[in-house]
Amino acid sequence: xxxxxxxxxxxxxxxxxxxxxxxxxxxxxxxxxxxxxxxxxxxxxxxxxxxxxxxxxxxxxxxxxxxxxxxxxxxxxxxxxxxxxxxxxxxxxxxxxxxxxxxxxxxxxxxxxxxxxxxxxxxxxxxxxxxxxxxxxxxxxxxxxxxxxxxxxxxxxxxxxxxxxxxxxxxxxxxxxxxxxxxxxxxxxxxxxxxxxxxxxxxxxxxxxxxxxxxxxxxxxxxxxxxxxxxxxxxxxxxxxxxxxxxxxxxxxxxxxxxxxxxxxxxxxxxxxxxxxxxxxxxxxxxxxxxxxxxxxxxxxxxxxxxxx
Amino acid sequence: xxxxxxxxxxxxxxxxxxxxxxxxxxxxxxxxxxxxxxxxxxxxxxxxxxxxxxxxxxxxxxxxxxxxxxxxxxxxxxxxxxxxxxxxxxxxxxxxxxxxxxxxxxxxxxxxxxxxxxxxxxxxxxxxxxxxxxxxxxxxxxxxxxxxxxxxxxxxxxxxxxxxxxxxxxxxxxxxxxxxxxxxxxxxxxxxxxxxxxxxxxxxxxxxxxxxxxxxxxxxxxxxxxxxxxxxxxxxxxxxxxx
Numbered sequence: 218x219x220x221x222x223x224x225x226x227x228x229x230x231x232x233x234x235x236x237x238x239x240x241x242x243x244x245x246x247x248x249x250x251x252x253x254x255x256x257x258x259x260x261x262x263x264x265x266x267x268x269x270x271x272x273x274x275x276x277x278x279x280x281x282x283x284x285x286x287x288x289x290x291x292x293x294x295x296x297x298x299x300x301x302x303x304x305x306x307x308x309x310x311x312x313x314x315x316x317x318x319x320x321x322x323x324x325x326x327x328x329x330x331x332x333x334x335x336x337x338x339x340x341x342x343x344x345x346x347x348x349x350x351x352x353x354x355x356x357x358x359x360x361x362x363x364x365x366x367x368x369x370x371x372x373x374x375x376x377x378x379x380x381x382x383x384x385x386x387x388x389x390x391x392x393x394x395x396x397x398x399x400x401x402x403x404x405x406x407x408x409x410x411x412x413x414x415x416x417x418x419x420x421x422x423x424x425x426x427x428x429x430x431x432x433x434x435x436x437x438x439x440x441x442x443x444x445x446x447x448x449x450x451x452x453x454x455x456x457x458x459x460x461x462x463x464x465x466x467x468x469x470x471x472x473x474x475x476x477x478x479x480x481x482x483x484x485x486x487x488x489x490x491x492x493x494x495x496x497x498x499x500x501x502x503x504x505x506x507x508x509x510x511x512x513x514x515x516x517x518x519x520x521x522x523x524x525x526x
Numbered sequence: 527x528x529x530x531x532x533x534x535x536x537x538x539x540x541x542x543x544x545x546x547x548x549x550x551x552x553x554x555x556x557x558x559x560x561x562x563x564x565x566x567x568x569x570x571x572x573x574x575x576x577x578x579x580x581x582x583x584x585x586x587x588x589x590x591x592x593x594x595x596x597x598x599x600x601x602x603x604x605x606x607x608x609x610x611x612x613x614x615x616x617x618x619x620x621x622x623x624x625x626x627x628x629x630x631x632x633x634x635x636x637x638x639x640x641x642x643x644x645x646x647x648x649x650x651x652x653x654x655x656x657x658x659x660x661x662x663x664x665x666x667x668x669x670x671x672x673x674x675x676x677x678x679x680x681x682x683x684x685x686x687x688x689x690x691x692x693x694x695x696x697x698x699x700x701x702x703x704x705x706x707x708x709x710x711x712x713x714x715x716x717x718x719x720x721x722x723x724x725x726x727x728x729x730x731x732x733x734x735x736x737x738x739x740x741x742x743x744x745x746x747x748x749x750x751x752x753x754x755x756x757x758x759x760x761x762x763x764x765x766x767x768x769x
Contacts, residue, residue, distance in 0.1 A: 234765075264765065270614060272764040289760075292616045299614050303607035307534060309541050321530045322615040366611065 222284030223248055224374050224405040225269055230278035232264055239264040241429040242278070247374075247407060251400045253420030253437075254409040261429040262409035263302060266376045269407070270299045282374060295323065298367035302378035302409075304359060308352030312343055312362045315351055316369050323370040330369075337365040340395055342388075356383030364392065368399070375399065377408040381415055393419045448472055449488045453481045454508040455499060464502040468494065528625045531612055535629040538603070539595055545637075548591050552641030555582045559645035575651030576731035579660040583642040584716050588664050589671055589693045592634045596675025597685040599630035600759070605683070610764055619760040627676050627752065634668040656731065659723035667716030670744050674712070677751040680758035708735050712747070715740040 223246040232240040240261045254262045267273045268280045271287040271294075280287045283296060307315060316337055320330035338347050341361040346354065351362060360383050368375060375396075381389050396419060400406050410416050416423055416437070423440050425433040433440050455461045458481040462474045470487040485491035499506050539545065555578070562574050600623070603609040612622055639661050646657035678692075679685035701711030708714045714733065718740035721733035 267765060272610070272613070272762075274763065291618060294614050294616045297614070299610070301607065301610050303610070305607035306611075307538065307608055309537055310534070318530050318534060319611060319615075322528070322612065322617060324616060 222281065224283060225407070226279075226281045226284075227265070227269065228279045228281075230265075230268060230275040230280050232261075232268060232273055232276050238429050240268065240275075243426075243429075243431045244278075245424055245431065245434055247405045249400065249403055249405055250421045251396055251406045251408070251419055252422045252424060253416035254407060254424050254426060255413065255416045255420075256409075256411065256426035256432075258411050260411075260426045262411075262426055263378050264429075265426065266299070266378050266407070266409060269374075270297060270376055295370065296373040298370065298372035298375045300360075300363050300367045300375075300377040300380055302382070304356070306351045306354075306359055306363060309350060311348050311350055312338065312354070312358075312365075313347040315362060316347075316365045319366040320369045325370070333369050333371075334365075337369040338362075340368065341365045342391055357385055357388050360384055361388065361392070364395075372404070374405045375407070377406070379410060380408050381410065381412070389415070449485050449491070449511060451483050451485070451491075452508075452510050453483060453495075453506065455481070456505040456507070457502075460502055461499055461504045461506075464498050464504070465495070468498060470494075527628060528617060528621055531617075531622055531625045532629050534612075535599055535626050536633070539598055539629065539633050542594075542598060542602075544594050544598075548587075548594060548637050551587055551590065552637060555587055555641050555645045556648060558582065559647075559649035562649050570730075571650030572653045572656055572726065573730045575646050575649035576656050576660070576726065578649050579642055579646050579651065579656070579664075579720075580717065580731070583638070583645065583660060584664055584667060584720070585698070585713055587641060588634075588638045588667050588716065589697060589712070591637045592630075592668050592671030593675050593686065593689045593693065595630040595633045595637075596672040597679040597689060599626040599676060599679075600755075601676075601679025601683075601685050604679075604762070604764075613759075613762070613764070620756045623676070623752070623756050623759045627672060627755070630676060631669045631672040634672050635665045638664050638668050654726035654730065655724045656726055659720045659726075662723055663716045663720035666719050666744070667712055670712045670715060670748055673748040673751040673755075677755040677758070680755050680762070705734070709739055709743055710747075711735075712744070715744045 225247040227243055227245050230240060230243050231238065243265065254265060256262050264273060268275055269282065269287055271290065274288050282293050285293060287293065310318065313334060316334040317330045320333045321327070325333060338344055341364050343358060343361050343365065346358055351359065354362065360380060364377070364380060380392060384392060396406050396408070408419070420437055423434065423437045424431060425440060453461065458476060458479065462476050462481055465471050465483055466474050470485050470490040471483060472486045473484040475482045495509065496506065559578055562578060563571070566574055600609065603612070642664050643657060643661045646660055651657045651660070675685065675689050678689055682688055697711055697713050701707045701714065714735040717733035718735040718737050721731065722737040724731065
């Protein structure tokens with residue numbers, strides 16, 4: 218007996234444009250739940266979503282949806298909803314007309330489409346604005362009407378490219394609730410984001426993409442731990458940097474100490490133990506700490522650590 | 527044909543600012559016709575009318591209208607990013623393409639043939655069926671041009687520039703020079719159709735190209751261009767913004 222086909226299966230997929238590799242040998246499968254596609258801008262997140270949506274052909278490897286190649290099978294769009302990052306939506310249509318048109322293009326009758334559109338617009342909480350032209354919408358409203366248009370046919374797979382861009386915090390929470398509910402119904406939700414906190418709050422599973430490669434994947438807590446355990450670097454200013462450097466050198470969690478141009482830099486493998494003990498070490502040596510700064514807290518440095526790992 | 531796609535495309539084409547320019551161009555031709563009628567009292571009016579319809583109508587208005595609508599119907603949507611909403615649907619791509627082509631052709635016919643008809647009538651082309659002949663012929667020419675420009679917009683992202691170059695250089699200069707190149711000129715096809723539909727003597731109007739050639743080559747061009755466009759749309763790639 219063969220296992221049932223995964224809703225989405227990406228197998229050794231690569232995609233390049235001329236000499237530029239956008240996606241490099243990526244493999245994963247999605248069977249349900251909310252998955253976050255996390256990575257810095259330009260990492261290849263959109264390319265992966267467009268590969269799954271069938272709008273790009275993999276240069277090598279395969280991308281399948283319900284066991285069929287994602288590309289060249291328009292009938293698969295019955296099961297797939299795509300929210301592109303691109304903001305453009307027909308400005309002359311009202312929100313209701315736009316969502317209804319999407320439902321009709323999915324093959325629904327006029328009555329079915331009206332019903333489905335009303336439900337989808339309710340889900341994204343845009344009923345008040347549904348009879349206004351989309352041209353008058355704010356960025357967040359536009360984002361939500363795009364989501365409504367993508368879920369109006371209740372797709373099994375929902376792909377969202379940076380869906381929270383332009384939403385205010387309240388709208389963001391509502392959208393996260395909606396996506397969680399849809400996942401609870403057994404749907405596959407894959408959304409991309411370059412913001413760690415969004416992914417942390419919503420995704421059960423994370424795919425970290427850096428420079429086109431899948432740097433890490435799995436449970437969010439697992440990846441969070443990897444991120445926390447990575448070597449941290451701090452710069453310290455104190456009343457006596459040289460003495461502090463010597464005192465810190467004796468500590469077991471310190472991986473390295475350097476003193477260049479009067480700037481004390483400390484590298485530690487254990488973030489927790491270091492932050493708990495550094496003040497005590499200084500006090501015992503009779504040194505006053507003036508400043509303790511982490512040097513590499515940007516998301517990019519977290520990503521690049523995951524890649525090197 | 528898909529009604530929803532047709533409706534959206536129609537509103538999209540008509541809501542563009544360029545559509546107003548095309549209306550103005552048509553109105554200008556009608557004004558010129560009026561000026562001819564007033565200024566050329568007693569002169570050879572049918573001859574004037576056919577020259578006006580040939581140079582302004584068939585050689586200028588018809589290709590420009592078809593160029594703007596033909597390249598906008600799909601090309602502009604791809605450029606602006608809205609095409610993804612039509613393409614991410616369980617609809618065979620050939621239906622999407624034919625729908626868009628038909629809507630572009632209908633818009634082109636309306637914005638070309640109505641000014642041609644009115645200008646012809648005003649300039650005094652009602653004799654020998656010149657007005658009707660040019661109106662019908664420019665409808666056929668509009669369809670051929672639209673098929674070419676829709677295909678062009680799927681082959682190149684600079685369809686407007688290339689299309690303009692094609693109209694000015696090929697249709698405007700090269701195609702008129704030799705009998706051989708006339709065979710592949712949509713303008714000449716259109717004139718051949720007009721010639722076949724009027725019984726005007728050749729002193730008033732005649733076309734160099736034979737009707738049979740115009741039918742065969744015109745049909746072949748439409749079929750070929752449409753096939754290329756369907757193939758391109760079926761294999762189109764849409765990358766994300768960051769790619």
